[in-house]
Amino acid sequence: MPINYYIFLSIALFVIGIVGVLTRRNAIIIFMCIELMLNAVNLMLVAFSKMHHLAKGATDATAGIDGQLFVFFIMVVAAAEVSVGLAIIVMMYRNIHSVDVNFLNRLKH
Amino acid sequence: MKNVLEIVWLIPLLPFLGFLINGLARKILSKPLVSIIGCGVVLASFALSIWVFLQVKSGNTHTANYFDFISVQSLHIPFAFQIDQLSVIFLLIITGVGFLIHVYSTSYMHEESSEHFGRYFSYLNLFIFFMLLLVMGANYVIMFIGWEGVGLCSYLLIGYWFRNTEYNKAANKAFVMNRIGDLGFLIAIFWIISKIGNANFSDVFSDTARFTPGEITTITLLLFVGATGKSAQIPLYTWLPDAMAGPTPVSALIHAATMVTAGVYMVARSNALYSLSELSQNVVAIVGLATAILAATIALKQNDIKKVLAYSTVSQLGYMFLALGVGAYSTGVFHVMTHAFFKALLFLAAGSVIHALGGEQDIRKMGGLNKLKITSSTFLIGCIAISGVPPFSGFFSKDAILLAAFEHNKILYAIALFGAMLTAYYMFRLFVIALSGNFRGAEEQKEHMHDSPAPMTIVLVILAILSVIGGAVGIPGVFMKGGDKFSAFLSPIIPAKTGEAVSSSTELSLMALSTVLVLVAIGLAWFRFRRYSFPASKGIGKFFENKWYVDELYDAIIVRPLDKLGEILNEALEKSGIDALVNGVGKAVQYGGRQLRWLQSGQVGSYVLLMVVSMVLFFVLQFFLKK
Numbered sequence: 001m002p003i004n005y006y007i008f009l010s011i012a013l014f015v016i017g018i019v020g021v022l023t024r025r026n027a028i029i030i031f032m033c034i035e036l037m038l039n040a041v042n043l044m045l046v047a048f049s050k051m052h053h054l055a056k057g058a059t060d061a062t063a064g065i066d067g068q069l070f071v072f073f074i075m076v077v078a079a080a081e082v083s084v085g086l087a088i089i090v091m092m093y094r095n096i097h098s099v100d101v102n103f104l105n106r107l108k109h
Numbered sequence: 110m111k112n113v114l115e116i117v118w119l120i121p122l123l124p125f126l127g128f129l130i131n132g133l134a135r136k137i138l139s140k141p142l143v144s145i146i147g148c149g150v151v152l153a154s155f156a157l158s159i160w161v162f163l164q165v166k167s168g169n170t171h172t173a174n175y176f177d178f179i180s181v182q183s184l185h186i187p188f189a190f191q192i193d194q195l196s197v198i199f200l201l202i203i204t205g206v207g208f209l210i211h212v213y214s215t216s217y218m219h220e221e222s223s224e225h226f227g228r229y230f231s232y233l234n235l236f237i238f239f240m241l242l243l244v245m246g247a248n249y250v251i252m253f254i255g256w257e258g259v260g261l262c263s264y265l266l267i268g269y270w271f272r273n274t275e276y277n278k279a280a281n282k283a284f285v286m287n288r289i290g291d292l293g294f295l296i297a298i299f300w301i302i303s304k305i306g307n308a309n310f311s312d313v314f315s316d317t318a319r320f321t322p323g324e325i326t327t328i329t330l331l332l333f334v335g336a337t338g339k340s341a342q343i344p345l346y347t348w349l350p351d352a353m354a355g356p357t358p359v360s361a362l363i364h365a366a367t368m369v370t371a372g373v374y375m376v377a378r379s380n381a382l383y384s385l386s387e388l389s390q391n392v393v394a395i396v397g398l399a400t401a402i403l404a405a406t407i408a409l410k411q412n413d414i415k416k417v418l419a420y421s422t423v424s425q426l427g428y429m430f431l432a433l434g435v436g437a438y439s440t441g442v443f444h445v446m447t448h449a450f451f452k453a454l455l456f457l458a459a460g461s462v463i464h465a466l467g468g469e470q471d472i473r474k475m476g477g478l479n480k481l482k483i484t485s486s487t488f489l490i491g492c493i494a495i496s497g498v499p500p501f502s503g504f505f506s507k508d509a510i511l512l513a514a515f516e517h518n519k520i521l522y523a524i525a526l527f528g529a530m531l532t533a534y535y536m537f538r539l540f541v542i543a544l545s546g547n548f549r550g551a552e553e554q555k556e557h558m559h560d561s562p563a564p565m566t567i568v569l570v571i572l573a574i575l576s577v578i579g580g581a582v583g584i585p586g587v588f589m590k591g592g593d594k595f596s597a598f599l600s601p602i603i604p605a606k607t608g609e610a611v612s613s614s615t616e617l618s619l620m621a622l623s624t625v626l627v628l629v630a631i632g633l634a635w636f637r638f639r640r641y642s643f644p645a646s647k648g649i650g651k652f653f654e655n656k657w658y659v660d661e662l663y664d665a666i667i668v669r670p671l672d673k674l675g676e677i678l679n680e681a682l683e684k685s686g687i688d689a690l691v692n693g694v695g696k697a698v699q700y701g702g703r704q705l706r707w708l709q710s711g712q713v714g715s716y717v718l719l720m721v722v723s724m725v726l727f728f729v730l731q732f733f734l735k736k
Contacts, residue, residue, distance in 0.1 A: 022718055025714075102712065102713075
């Protein structure tokens, strides 16, 4: 499959994520959109890594392997982030009985 | 072997030590101790000066180099003293007359509190120190140090009674006027250094070929600007009459006998330069003569005893510059000497009168002071001497000046002769009104009237004797062959005048003419002012009484326009220019801050949007604009 398909899919996912973060007020949905963006990046990395390996694999067995490695890093970080983020959202719900991020602008006062 | 004159550094050092002791310990020392220190150091300097004079007289002149005062690359200004015929005469005048005035001051200032008494004597000693530096310096830079120093001391002493605002203003005026002149002097020094490479008198005067004629004229005129400030010539003379705010002995020492003659000394010292520029000489002569006449006319109408003497000083200084301008440098210096005697005498006698009358200075409230025998008789001697009646000292010096003017230009001579008549007239007006006739003051003053204590009267008598016989060193050759010892003594520094001299019969008839005219002027003054009722002056008299409105003129053309300019600059440049700029920066920052504050809304969404927008912007920049 040509690399273009991966790129377009990845861009579509990323933009959906951005738009979601910008427009939605529910903290959980924003969170999911962030995950979406991270996975768009992951997809990109994997796609390019594969492409690289196909081109150079004959002479260099490890070509493009670092792309795969980064994906794992991102997954680990995302998992950690989810646990912390969800914990924050839970605390937020306990305190203000809402997960609407616009309530949080009270922090500035 | 070192020259014995190496030791001359002691002469200025002693008064400086006196200044330090009296100045620092003025709160501890008692008045007699202050007097002894103050007078003692000057007396010691005087004794040394006499010794130096004898050395110089036996032909030993010397330039003593002590250390490099300024040493920058190729420029070396040594701290050096030049002891020769000219400087030694000034040494004697400064320390001699200075000592007498110190002694007089011990009595005149005895009512001051002990602390201020010490302050007064420390200033006087400091003045003597700087004055000695001025005349001993072997280059223009050292001379300039002394020049500035005496200006400072003059300021301090005019404003000695600093609680009086008027006196402080007079002190400021003197200082500012002097600074204007000093600027000219300073530029001349820089010019000389840039041409010659240093400012030593010996190098400058032996190497005049390195200047173009135009440069010599400019430099000498700039030097003369300095002299007009210090020596109170047109146009910078107006500070001197106001300087009478200081104590009377100060007026005698600084504003009559010594400091104001610094300009004469400087021009006489630079005679090698002045002789090369006819234009400068003419300017000096004309300014001197104009000052002499202007001040004499003002002196005709003044009613303050010290003001009359002040204008008379300005006038006599004008005569000295006339002498310098017509090339008779030694005559000018001769007049400095005789003037130091009789003008110090007149001021001190006036001080004695003021003292006797408890501070009265208005001559309309004086008169009939015959009871003050020594004071009035010495005052009379001073008047005769300054008027130029033979054989008093003033006759010899003034007649020598008139003769020199006659040889130079008949018109100058005629005006100068007229000025001499005016001198005699106003001096005897002063004498007749202030000292003879009936007493016009309060009864109380009459009862308390007494002649001054011994230190004052002794000084008066000594100065009176000097005023009588002081001219004997300069008897013109027509009376006594080789009688003019003064010029002969100065001849190594000031070459004798060349050119045809007038015949002795002309010289004698000129002397007779001036003597007769002076006697006529004295007679006129005597008859006119014997019974004088002081009507309000009008017409030209009023013009003279108001000092030709020169102060008002300066006020109108210099002071007020400058004030106005300052006001305009304050309004236009300061407030709407610089201030507006500074305030504008502040306002712009405040405005910008107020506008940017809306970005900080606290809405997380808006922050993210901003982030995304700017990221997109960077991408656009990166991909499409950067080539």
